[in-house]
Amino acid sequence: MEDHRDFPGNADLVALIVNAPAADPPAQVEKTREILQDKKIATVRNVPEEPGNVSIAFIGSILFCNKIDSNPDVEILNFLMEMYGEEMEIHPLSVYHKDRLNEFAKALFSGLKIVRVFSKPPGKPVDKNEPFILPQNSTLFDLAVSVHCEFASHLCYARV
Numbered sequence: 001m002e003d004h005r006d007f008p009g010n011a012d013l014v015a016l017i018v019n020a021p022a023a024d025p026p027a028q029v030e031k032t033r034e035i036l037q038d039k040k041i042a043t044v045r046n047v048p049e050e051p052g053n054v055s056i057a058f059i060g061s062i063l064f065c066n067k068i069d070s071n072p073d074v075e076i077l078n079f080l081m082e083m084y085g086e087e088m089e090i091h092p093l094s095v096y097h098k099d100r101l102n103e104f105a106k107a108l109f110s111g112l113k114i115v116r117v118f119s120k121p122p123g124k125p126v127d128k129n130e131p132f133i134l135p136q137n138s139t140l141f142d143l144a145v146s147v148h149c150e151f152a153s154h155l156c157y158a159r160v
Contacts, residue, residue, distance in 0.1 A: 013111045014043050014061040017093065020068050020076050026083060029063065045088050061088040062111050064104060068092040117143055 016032055018025040036043060043061035063084055065077050081090050091107050094100040109115065115138070116131035132146050 014059050017064045017066050020065050063088050063090045064093040066093045069094040
């Protein structure tokens with residue numbers, strides 16, 4: 001990551017992914033955090049509603065410990081949790097285990113504070129290819145607006 005002039009722009013989340021079998025995963029985290037700090041970006045577990053220091057951008061962060069299956073010793077995961085657990089969520093990650101990939105997706109959606117809504121016509125199967133993406137705590141009316149702005153104004157009822 002040599003050229004990071006505009007990094008990360010208007011990012012909503014920083015997802016740090018470290019290589020568990022590497023010689024020094026904490027060094028990977030620290031190097032990334034140094035780059036972000038140089039850009040006046042602080043990675044935090046929970047973004048403050050009223051940041052005291054407006055010269056620093058506070059961005060929610062999640063740390064993923066990748067290739068955890070290559071190193072079955074959970075020592076590095078525990079060590080990272082001890083070092084960074086108060087500052088960011090930490091999740092194990094492995095592309096060889098579907099449940100870990102599902103946790104990865106859930107953590108990203110949760111960190112971004114968005115939900116996916118799948119629609120389906122009555123009597124047909126759910127189409128999981130094109131979900132509607134909405135902010136958490138959205139209402140049925142918000143979904144109707146995202147489908148079509150006129151649809152929402154004529155909405156009388158809906159089945160959930």
